[in-house]
Amino acid sequence: MSEKNVSHTRWMKRAIFLASLGKNTTSPNPRVGAVILDKNGNLISEGFHYKAGMPHAEAMASENLNKDANGGTMYVNLEPCCHHGRTPPCVDKIISSGIKKVYISILDPDKRVSGKGIQLLKEAGIQVHVGLCEKESLALNKAFIHRNITKKAFGVLKWAMSIDGRIGLKNGESKWITNEESRSLVHTFRAEFDAIIIGGNTLRKDNPLLTTRGSKNPEPLRVVFTKSLDLPSKSNLWDCDKAKTLVIYDSSTANESYLTRIPKCVEVEKVSSDDPNLIAKILAKRGCNKVLWECGPRLATAAVQSNCIQEIITFIAPKILGGVDSMNPFGDFEFEEMNKIIKLSDSQVSLIGNDICVKSSFKN
Ligand SMILES: NC(=O)c1ccc[n+]([C@@H]2O[C@H](COP(=O)([O-])OP(=O)(O)OC[C@H]3O[C@@H](n4cnc5c(N)ncnc54)[C@H](OP(=O)(O)O)[C@@H]3O)[C@@H](O)[C@H]2O)c1
Known part of the structure; x- marks a missing residue:
């Protein structure tokens, strides 16, 4: 594995760890964690979903920014949502924060939304990579997916x-x-x-x-x-x-x-x-x-x-x-x-x- 891939894996593992902090509390929602790096690869924010009705991981990370995310990268273990639920769509937050690359571990299992979050990010000119640490992400959210x-x-x-x-x-x-x-x-x-x-x-x-x-x-x-x-x-x-x-x-x-x-x-x-x-x-x-x-x-x-x-x-x-x-x-x-x-x-x-x-x- 190249040095670059090792570092991508490291940040996705961090997102998965953050997601696991919601292990006992997120139902009916999935366990999700997100990490944001600035354009130079420095960690500038992170977040995780704690409970239904509370901010999603991507929204929490976008709101906790301690530096401009313009040109930055996000790592998130599940495809960001693109629909209005109890909270606004996460893709909108990601797009408006100026992030230019998003690493997503697995797609949303709900067939009605699966792939649509990714499509919207791509249409906004964001580079999207899917599949990093897939096995760990599937294991963490196996009940939600089932x-x-x-x-x-x-x-x-x-x-x-x-x-x-x-x-x-x-x-x-x-x-x-x-x-x-x-x-x-x-x-x-x-x-x-x-x-x-x-x-x-x-x-x-x-x-x-x-x-x-x-x-x-x-x-x-x-x-x-x-x-x-x-x-x-x-x-x-x-x-x-x-x-x-x-x-x-x-x-x-x-x-x-x-x-x-x-x-x-x-x-x-x-x-x-x-x-x-x-x-x-x-x-x-x-x-x-x-x-x-x-x-x-x-x-x-x-x-x-x-x-x-x-x-x-x-x-x-x-x-x-x-x-x-x-x-x-x-x-x-x-x-x-x-x-x-x-x-x-x-x-x-x-x-x-x-x-x-x-x-x-x-x-x-
Ligand atoms: N060691 C352990 O880990 C452990 C764990 C649990 C239980 N146990 C022991 O197991 C014993 C009870 O065994 P049990 O088999 O009667 O367990 P149970 O957990 O009470 O299951 C059977 C009861 O479930 C209901 N039921 C609903 N749909 C059913 C279906 N499709 N098929 C079967 N039952 C259905 C019926 O309740 P109704 O009779 O109310 O209609 C039936 O009597 C107790 O002595 C308990 O101490 C041991």
């Missing part, structure tokens, strides 16, 4: 299990399989998500809190998917001061008289079947880019079968629960040939004290 393309929220399925692959005893007892460190890691890791989903049975059995314990404000939306609506009248999820809760129920099977058990502060939405895709679509419409499925085996199996899960994260404790009837992370996928089983990729393994944490991706 939601835009599929209209479904990017799903991560998380479970905790023993080394013999059990998530609980035959009688349903499962507290606690993993160590305290793993469990507190889960609390902070929830901050990356816009919503956390469980099924009605996990609510009945575990009465979980499903919060980040204060790492994110507001807390992620807590979602319960139920076919029966047979939910208890007392539950940690009904405490709306801690976090918002949404109950989604299948109106084809639910007993709607149970609705009276749910307090008014909890939002309720009905759907026409028990298809997990409906959840992923409702949450995407609400602006959730990335959602965490913390459900038990039955809903987890249905979510995997309906392509609602893109990644898994499992915490494995060096403990043996044993028992043919102990709970597994999944139900039966009814595979009859080994070449039909689900194969995951891109595994990352880490040690959390004595526990092992494995992250892997689905190929769908």
